[in-house]
Amino acid sequence: MRDVAVIGIGLTKFGELWDKSFRNLIAEAGSKAILDSGISGKEIDALYVGSMSAGRFIGQEHVGALVADSSGFAHMHIPSIRVESADASGGLAFRQGYFSVASGMNDIVVIGGVEKMTDVIGAEATDTLATSLDQEWEAFFGSTLAGTYAMIATKHMHDYGTTREQLAQVAVKNHANGALNPYAQFKRPISLENVLKAPMEAYPLTMMDCSPVSDGAAALVLCAAEKAKKYTDKPIKIIGSGQASDTLPLHGRKNICIFESTVYAAKMAYKQAGIKPKDVDVVEVHDSYTIGEILAIEDLGFVKKGEGGKAVENKITTFDGEIPVNPSGGLKAKGHPLGATGVAQIAEIVMQLRGEADKRQIKNAKIGLAHNVGGAGATCLVHILEAM
């Protein structure tokens, strides 16, 4: 196996982008990444695209071919692969592309992630999000994705004394960060009150504990590390990649307050990288719901189980805290176009490690970690990157 580096990144703005279609979005992100990398189209060996549910959101499957065509590569007959693992589809596309270059089969691949969620009405989006749960044994009985995370929050509050305010503080922090990110859906700070007084989504979570419905795309160019310097002065090497699964329904798990998929994916990635959680300088985690960020910092090993709420309250995870989490604004403020999210998280880590994150730059960031979750934790991907 050989080393692989990220040599190009491209993002669209995230948000309710009514004038942009699925194909506009992915073509925009892809061409930005290719321009950023300095490669030419004919050097691309394959495309990997993460999309959770184009079939339900825009009535379109066969997404691999669509993306190759709308990016202008159909006439070059470049292989194009769509991967799916709910809202971890982007992270999974990245891992598959990484494998293909590491194996030596490919030299240069482009990774894309995309979702167009606002072409359907709200209840339809709620139904589609719930397809990441167990349809027969959770969704059939009226559970929703927000409801499932809410049940984790209820239990976490009961078992560890996590407070409603600590959950809200996650959203407040991420909005403060998002305000500095030009790509973010929400670029305004919010107050604790804003979160607590928002309409209830699924007790104990309000609408402001939940990531929004978003359109957007992200793309990355991967290259064999030995050739990366030919294209860029600042290649960012992938030093760890982990993936793990868990029971599809939340009720199948012994401990409701742990995402074992995160624990196992992280263990795999840390081991490959030869590092410990304390060596990480900057983190992007999957805060699709505020409780998700609290679980993530516990399960990734940054704080002990049960102490995530306290860590947020003590500002350990803020921009200038001990372990800055979600400088991009996270899914909460940056937006959460499902399939795009895992790819966009890695793009943020690359910007941070290149020292190009502008107003949200974490000082001296050398090692970054991205954490992408599918549904309510049945899939998790963890990637660790380092400046070369």
Added chain:
Amino acid sequence: MVNGAVPRFWREIPQRYNLIGNQCGVCKKIFFPPRESCPECRRKSIGKMKDIKLSGKGKLVTYSIIHAAPKNFEGQIPYPIGIIELDEGPRLTAQIVDCKIDDIKIGMKLESTFRKIQQDGYIGAIYYGYKFKPLEDKK
């Protein structure tokens, strides 16, 4: 829910109407919904999984109150939903009924009850199954 053909729902009727699970003949662990084989005993359990009717009694592990519902449930909001651990061991997700929202507590004893779950707005079919209500004190 995905709206559509009826067989998808009637094939789950024994489990959803009567709480039929199954038991591994090797390690005796009980599963709900029934499994093809036991994840622990694996190939040794093949052909040794036996159907078993569950008591429907258990306790509440955690819960939420749904305010933003899927399409087929929009008429029911707000409604409580929880994870229930049955006395026999398996856990499941179900709505909690016949109980004030403020009276719902982690650890409370519950029992299953047969109810309408949802109505498909597209083909009009009504689907039934289990919900859970506070266990009546039969002193």
